[in-house]
Amino acid sequence: MTLEEEISAPQRGRGLLRAIFRSRNLTIGLFVLLLAIGMAVVSEFWTPYPPNALRIRDKLQGPSLAHWFGTDHFGRDVFSMIMAGARNSLEVALTAVAVGIGIGVPLGALAAARGGWIDGFVMRLTDLAFAFPALLTAVIVTAIFGPSAVNAMIAIGIFNIPVFARVTRGAAMGLWKRDYVLAARCAGLGDAAITWRHILPNVNHVLIVQATIQFALAVVAEAGLSYVGLGAQPPQASWGKMLSDSQTYIYSAAHLAIFPGLAITITVLGLNLLGDGLRDLLDPRVRRQR
Amino acid sequence: MTSYVLGRLFALLLTTLAASLIVFLLMQILPGDPAAVMLGVNAQPETLAALRTKLGLDQPLWTRYLDWIGGFPFGDFGVSHTYSTPISQLLAPRIMVTLPLALLSMAISVGVALPVGVYAASRRGKPGDFLSMGAAQIGVAIPNFWLGLLLILFFALHLRWLPASGFAGWEDGLWRGLRSLILPALALGLPLAAILARVTRSAVIEALGEDFIRTARAKGLTSRAALWRHATPNALIPVATIVGMQFSFLLAGTIIIENVFNLPGVGRLIFQSIAQRDLVTVQSLVTLLAACVIFVNFLVDLAYGWLDPRLAAGGGR
Numbered sequence: 001m002t003l004e005e006e007i008s009a010p011q012r013g014r015g016l017l018r019a020i021f022r023s024r025n026l027t028i029g030l031f032v033l034l035l036a037i038g039m040a041v042v043s044e045f046w047t048p049y050p051p052n053a054l055r056i057r058d059k060l061q062g063p064s065l066a067h068w069f070g071t072d073h074f075g076r077d078v079f080s081m082i083m084a085g086a087r088n089s090l091e092v093a094l095t096a097v098a099v100g101i102g103i104g105v106p107l108g109a110l111a112a113a114r115g116g117w118i119d120g121f122v123m124r125l126t127d128l129a130f131a132f133p134a135l136l137t138a139v140i141v142t143a144i145f146g147p148s149a150v151n152a153m154i155a156i157g158i159f160n161i162p163v164f165a166r167v168t169r170g171a172a173m174g175l176w177k178r179d180y181v182l183a184a185r186c187a188g189l190g191d192a193a194i195t196w197r198h199i200l201p202n203v204n205h206v207l208i209v210q211a212t213i214q215f216a217l218a219v220v221a222e223a224g225l226s227y228v229g230l231g232a233q234p235p236q237a238s239w240g241k242m243l244s245d246s247q248t249y250i251y252s253a254a255h256l257a258i259f260p261g262l263a264i265t266i267t268v269l270g271l272n273l274l275g276d277g278l279r280d281l282l283d284p285r286v287r288r289q290r
Numbered sequence: 291m292t293s294y295v296l297g298r299l300f301a302l303l304l305t306t307l308a309a310s311l312i313v314f315l316l317m318q319i320l321p322g323d324p325a326a327v328m329l330g331v332n333a334q335p336e337t338l339a340a341l342r343t344k345l346g347l348d349q350p351l352w353t354r355y356l357d358w359i360g361g362f363p364f365g366d367f368g369v370s371h372t373y374s375t376p377i378s379q380l381l382a383p384r385i386m387v388t389l390p391l392a393l394l395s396m397a398i399s400v401g402v403a404l405p406v407g408v409y410a411a412s413r414r415g416k417p418g419d420f421l422s423m424g425a426a427q428i429g430v431a432i433p434n435f436w437l438g439l440l441l442i443l444f445f446a447l448h449l450r451w452l453p454a455s456g457f458a459g460w461e462d463g464l465w466r467g468l469r470s471l472i473l474p475a476l477a478l479g480l481p482l483a484a485i486l487a488r489v490t491r492s493a494v495i496e497a498l499g500e501d502f503i504r505t506a507r508a509k510g511l512t513s514r515a516a517l518w519r520h521a522t523p524n525a526l527i528p529v530a531t532i533v534g535m536q537f538s539f540l541l542a543g544t545i546i547i548e549n550v551f552n553l554p555g556v557g558r559l560i561f562q563s564i565a566q567r568d569l570v571t572v573q574s575l576v577t578l579l580a581a582c583v584i585f586v587n588f589l590v591d592l593a594y595g596w597l598d599p600r601l602a603a604g605g606g607r
Contacts, residue, residue: 124305127305128305128308128309128312130538130583131305131306131309131580131583131584131587132309132576132579132580132583133538133539133541133542133579133583134538134539134542135542135543135545135546136541136542136545136560136576136579136580139545139560139561139564140313140316140572140576143564143572144316144319216431220433223433223435224433224435224546227435227546227549228545228546228549228561243435243436243439246439247439247550250439250442250443250447251447254443257436257439257440257443260436261432261433261436261439261440264433264436265428265431265432265433265436266431268430268431268432268433269427269428269430269431272427272430272431273427
């Protein structure tokens with residue numbers, strides 16, 4: 001019986017679950033992420049009040065049993081808007097990370113596999129991309145194509161491309177010198193097949209951790225773009241837009257500024273903890289350094 | 291060392307030129323003819339053609355690019371289509387807001403992060419480490435524009451210590467100008483300090499594990515002296531890298547923070563120019579910001595040589 005057969009799948013699954021619950025960071029991070037996803041999914045078919053329902057006579061109410069997080073200047077229920085905003089935030093961030101992975105990982109893998117001028121060219125391209133502050137890139141892209149949630153996804157995604165290209169290349173470079181890659185080459189496999197079968201599975205853990213970090217950054221970037229009016233457009237609920245609206249009423253209704261900000265901070269905090277926890281779980285070197 | 295600096299300078303120049311070309315080409319995709327925007331929908335075709343000639347919009351792409359970028363070394367960034375004023379004149383008063391804001395934020399970031407990071411490393415695994423890194427973890431997660439709103443709520447509206455928004459200018463003394471920048475600089479600097487404190491802690495912990503620290507301790511140095519005189523200076527290279535990268539975040543951050551605090555800086559000028567389809571102003575400002583980031587990265591590269599003379603001597607990195 002091989003070692004792999006000996007450690008049966010259910011046992012490995014239980015081991016993973018035990019590892020997750022042993023790590024405080026992973027447990028809290030996963031809980032927050034699942035909470036945000038849960039809010040986003042539930043908001044599709046239920047919110048305490050319709051998020052876009054205007055009730056002017058109920059406007060600017062503080063938190064109460066009827067409206068847990070109060071109401072805004074149009075009398076809309078802030079809690080319902082935060083639930084609906086979670087969907088927008090997660091959708092934009094997820095797509096932006098997917099764009100980064102979809103283009104950045106193949107670019108980085110190509111640079112590592114081929115080396116030479118291709119590697120130099122890809123790296124200079126990423127150097128160039130890093131010369132533009134992420135948010136500035138996003139502002140320019142949304143300025144060119146017009147403000148919308150979809151364009152915010154593309155804008156934030158564009159900045160993720162060089163990040164994933166760099167991380168993939170950095171992690172893959174060392175692997176190309178390993179014996180098992182040499183063996184695969186002797187067996188007649190080409191660069192693409194080696195990358196697919198041997199390199200990518202071995203850089204997965206780095207990419208998962210980076211994806212969590214970029215996901216958190218994308219949530220903040222989306223909120224920032226919506227705050228300055230370049231992200232989601234009304235009537236779509238967005239945490240950043242809620243903060244921007246709150247500024248006008250900051251003297252009379254401070255709660256409008258508190259709850260959307262807390263939603264962003266808790267989500268980002270959860271994702272950061274998840275990233276830290278995954279790094280501990282997947283990279284034994286980091287675990288030793290702590 | 292000289293060839294290293296010259297090589298980096300050459301790379302800096304090439305990257306800046308490439309960045310300027312990208313910005314220029316991107317701006318050409320922007321929908322809307324600037325001449326039509328300036329003259330409005332009722333403009334006569336002849337007037338439109340005359341203005342297009344005056345603005346150089348009838349020239350080939352390459353000529354326009356070379357004309358525009360050729361002025362940069364002489365401080366000529368073109369003329370704003372909206373204000374009909376040289377961009378350098380628009381920029382001058384705004385830099386006097388954005389640059390002090392960025393420098394103050396950076397000072398806050400480094401000034402808070404270094405002591406906190408070194409302290410946490412020296413108390414590794416103890417309550418002091420747990421508390422300071424817990425605060426840093428929360429600090430990293432707080433978006434700067436929300437922190438800005440919280441600071442306005444507490445320090446401007448509740449305590450009434452500092453102005454909630456606007457810029458008082460430098461004409462009435464340093465303090466009046468500085469007062470308007472304290473809250474925005476805190477909003478920008480504190481989240482960056484949280485990131486930097488975590489990096490500093492890790493770098494100092496790694497340095498504390500090195501053989502030279504054991505040697506220093508064996509020679510009779512106190513743990514405090516070993517920490518400050520040997521571990522901390524050796525931890526500065528990763529810290530310098532992050533400080534350089536943070537400059538890029540800072541510049542982007544000023545764009546939003548200037549909106550939160552209603553500051554008349556470069557960030558707000560970019561927004562106004564985008565809204566008014568003032569292409570030349572947008573492309574010049576964005577190129578200048580990118581050039582600043584590239585230049586700061588170059589300075590960080592040089593700082594490596596100063597922080598670790600082995601690197602400057604070609605010891606390999």
